[in-house]
Amino acid sequence: MPHIDVELERLKTKLLEMWDLVEYQLQSGREAMLNADQELAKLIVKRDKKVNQYDLKIDRMCENFFALFTPVAVDLRMVLAVLKINANLERIGDTAEGIARFVQKLDSPVDSQLLELTQVLPMYEEALAMFAECRVAFISNDPKLAKALIKRDKMLNKIYRKSDAVATKFMQENPNKISEALAILSIIKKLERVGDQVTNIAEEIIFYREAKFVKHKQDKKKKKD
């Protein structure tokens, strides 16, 4: 295998390791939220440092790659994509950490009615599924899969948009559980961000494979109308 491909492969492998770690963080966040598991939440916060280390490491690797190999065309887009995906993964990692911090504020498992009403669990499931799917799209260099992901983000947005009203209503009915509801509301906000970040990653995958910008397409369409 040519030298440049060996280095690209190393870069990809590193990114996938980080991906796995972040996915694990997100899953642990869900676990911690359901069980109000303080220990686990603490662990997640601690592990985020590791995610940050990956972020730095991959940044450095990309810098070296640019300096040593002066990549062009598909190689260039690949490294650019890795660089941006890395940033997004780091943010998702931060999100998991953020969720863990909210979990730390809970003193008992979340009210099942609240979970039911806000649909936070299906939302979490969907975010996790999208994240996993995105990883598949990256490994298999599949822009179609990536495009499908962008559409799936709408469901998260829907739940998010309703969440304010639902939470307000719940808080009015259960004034003793306001802090709990606020925490869930924040988690929902975080999950919405995860959806956006997965979308960003998917766009990077499309850019890397097809050299097409997908992001901000809506803006252009609006201008035409």
Add this chain to the structure above:
Amino acid sequence: MTNSDINRLKDKAFHIFGIFCTFIGLVVLAIFLFDIVVEGVGRINWDFLTSLPSRRASRAGILTAWVGTLWILVLTTLIAFPLGVSAGVYLEEYAKKSRINNFLEINIANLAGVPSIIYGLLGLEIFVRQMRLGGSLLAGALTLSLLILPIIIVTTREAIKAVPRSIRDGSYALGASKWQTVWNQVLPASFGGILTGIILALSRAVGEAAPLIVIGALAYVPFTPSSPLDEFTVLPIQIFNWTSRPQEEFLTNAAAAIIILLIITFMLNGIAVYLRNRQQKKIKW
């Protein structure tokens, strides 16, 4: 007439003048050749080539002369080739820039311009008298070798110089010594050029009469030489001899011998040109 018209006219004028100059030599040569061929070609036959010289023009042949020329050619090659090539290799590859070497180089260049009769006198003193070789083939070959050595040295050096530095570097870098590099790389690569130079030098030697006359080569030798120490004659001397006879028939003989001599030199030159072309085609640096 404008300035550029005048310039164009000058250009044209020189063009025509140039053609004239180029042709003048060729035309004279052509007339000369034509004259010789007309006179001599009828005389060339098998007997002419295989007969010994004779006082009677119609029976005289050039057997001893061309056999002598052949002997001289071979002997001169055997003597001049190793000497000249070795000297050329030394000067080009081994000699450091020193005063002695500078002196040698200048003198070799000068020697190439020394008139051939002077070489003859030198040969007479050294080979014929001091070394007591007499008017033998060996003395003649040695004298002619001296004559063409400078030419061989100079052409050898040119041919060696044309071998690029990179070939030598490649050889040295693999651990080869100077001798191994010269023997395995430089000489094979320059061999075509060296050979061309030697053949051209020989074709000059073949035509020389003066130095051989001085050392005592005879026009009348009634036998073909069988060893390097035998007396001999060569074509140019035979021709010289015949042209100084009063009888008309001997002039015809001379013309015929000239044709043979020319054929030999043209052949040598032809081989040289062929080798040079082949070399150029084979090796592109």
Add this chain to the structure above:
Amino acid sequence: MGKKTKLEAIDLDAYYGDFHALKSINIAMEEKAVTAFIGPSGCGKSTFLRTFNRMNDYIEGFRTEGQILIDNKDIYQKDVRVDELRKNVGMVFQKPNPFPKSIYENVVYGLKIQGVKKKSVLEEAAETSLRRAALWDEVKDKLHKSALALSGGQQQRLCIARALAISPSVLLMDEPASALDPISTAKVEELIYELKNDYTIVIVTHNMQQAGRVSDYTAFFYMGELVEFNKTKTMFTSPKDERTQNYITGRFG
């Protein structure tokens, strides 16, 4: 670094007559790594490269002061035999310079001048070296055809095979790809990347990207001085000396 030092210069000065070509160079190069020498023309990098197999010996007026060590042995000592030295230190030149002989003769030349005559040994060495130089498949059917009929890139790989045939441990390369087209250049670079597993390689290059792609360490020379020597990564992302920075970013002078 940690690894073994293979090539070393200690306070090395070199002169061409009155010209001071190298000024007290100190450097230690790691075994089985690729070190690139970069710098503007006339900075002394080629001169320095050639001190490691003493190719400068043939230049009149050239002399050195200081030490050049290979495996901790000073190669400018009187008891060092240059032909032995060059068996250990192979060299590849800027312009492909195959001998005007057959491909086979080119590869076995080094062995032949060492006196190896056995045909089986020579043939095996030829095949091994050509394979190592990634040329075997392209030339195996025409080993006895002229090497000059090969393309420039193939010729250069032949020259590498020729150098490998005498099994050196060090390979010096003087701008080995500067006369080649991009595809051939890529092939030669791949080869260097492969070869560094077994050889200590020093490469002089004018091509900054090439230095980045193939080398582990980079040395920047300027006006006969070694300005900076560091890991290539470090050199190309954060050089310490401003002159290095200016040179590698193309802002020189």
